[in-house]
Amino acid sequence: MLFNSLTFVVFFIIVVSVYWTLKSWNARKNLLLVASYIFYGAWNPPFALLLFATSALDFYLGARIAAAVEPRRRKAWTTASVVVNLSMLGFFKYGNFLLENTQWLLAQVGIIYQPPHLNIFLPIGISFYTFHSLSYTLDVYRGVAQPTKSLRDFVLAVSFFPQLVAGPIVRAADFLPQCVAPPAPRAGRFIWGLLLMTFGLFQKTVLADTMLSGSADTIFNYPGPLNTLDAWMGVLAFSGQIFFDFAGYSTCAIGAALCLGFELRDNFRFPYAAIGFSDFWRRWHISLSTFLRDFLYIPLGGNRSGPARAAVNLIIVMFLGGLWHGAAWTFVVWGLIHGVLLVIERVCRAIFRDAAWTESLGVQVLIALVTYVAVCFTWVFFRAGDFATAARLVRAMVGFFPNGEAILTTREILQVAIVSAGLLLAHWLMRNTTIEAVVSRTPRWLVTALWAVMLFAIILNQGSGSAFIYFQF
Secondary structure: OOOOOOHHHHHHHHHHHHHHHHOOOHHHHHHHHHHHHHHHHHOOOOOHHHHHHHHHHHHHHHHHHHHOOOHHHHHHHHHHHHHHHHEEEHHHHHHHHHHHHHHHHHOOOOOOOOOOOOOOOOOOOOHHHHHHHHHHHHHHHHHHOOOOOOHHHEEEEEOHHOOOOOOOOOOOHHHHHHHOOOOOHHHHHHHHHHHHHHHHHHHHHHHHHHHHHHHHHHHHOOOOOOOOOHHHHHHHHHHHHHHHHHHHHHHHHHHHHHHHOOOOOOOOOOHHHHHOHHHHHOOOOOOHHHHHHHHHHOOOOOOOHHHHEEEHHHHHHHHHHHHHHOOOOHHHHHHHHHHHHHHHHHHHHHHOOHHHHOOOHHHHHHHHHHHHHHHHHHHHHHHOOOOOHHHHHHHHHHOOOOOOEOOOOOHEEEEEHHHHHHHHHHHHHHHOHHHHHHHHOOOHHHHHHHHHHHHHHHOOOOOOOOOOOOHHO
């Protein structure tokens, strides 16, 4: 069930209407739980059982962790949760990938091995709900969260339909306290939620799908050499598409949750205005970057054991962050490049940390531009289906094919250029503020007019119903 579908609109209207009609808080939570499983089961009903099994197991293990007195037992129960969750994720997401790479490695030493084709179907959203559930046992182990006594509340925290299949990654420690008492109906919060949903759908259906995806697909799917302009336009198109698509989903999720009285944390803070790569990861997919920071980077030692160890930890974290996105070496390379860029940035900061000129506006703008260009280069490996495609695009971007093909029309080039320029300008102007703050300062008539324009544009561009990009992760 896609946010950008008529089916979801009808589903959401029914759920919200019944939800606010019910007087009992328990009845409301029961409704949300049933609605969440209907929402998820609409893709593949049997996998709803897997979702419940994951939640029930971590509910049990969380109770065991909290009840254990000896540190050894607490660690053992936590390890069981980590192993089971990651094993399940590994089987469904990386099973065929591991078999294929095992076959290749054996072939290098002369061993012919024909692995069975498992025909594994990837459960939608498994990377997200696995982390939703796992964060609970890890937070209980760290003493950050207290175990809940309600299986229903915990299952709802993991399966809450707005954020279930493509984030944000919502930690149970943030969601469960909101299940204690019913939220009071507030018209302002409800209207703001609807506005965010509209804005999120506008980003997805109009900007990502209509304005940018066609040019990105054309360039990344073209098998021959490209000229430099077309290569850059295709990569800029995907750079905008991936942001509008993913940020659009997160915005819809936050808005839908607000309509139901729940608050989810922001997942994006204008990342293309980042000044440096660490700043980029404080602004892009925040729920994942903070998850990896708290549960991987810090346990590995963080930066407490010196710069060399910190560099190794960064590389490990970004390697696994890349692998989290998909069972392909292109994702691994994307993550490793980001890891290397983070290490280089740390070295540069150590060298120039006392230089006053680094804080000047001109230098900051230059660093932001370099950051954006480097991030665009990394998106090539994220989007390309194989290394041959990635290499061909990178060579074209640096002018390796002076006589490469020009396949984008003038209209497409102008369209990508205008949207990309508008995106960068908006991010730079908004980098130190929030959408809420800007809307609160904007005349109500103008907000209403812009809302109407977005709704009209969404209706005009509806029909393809293409899935959000992060559904595949």
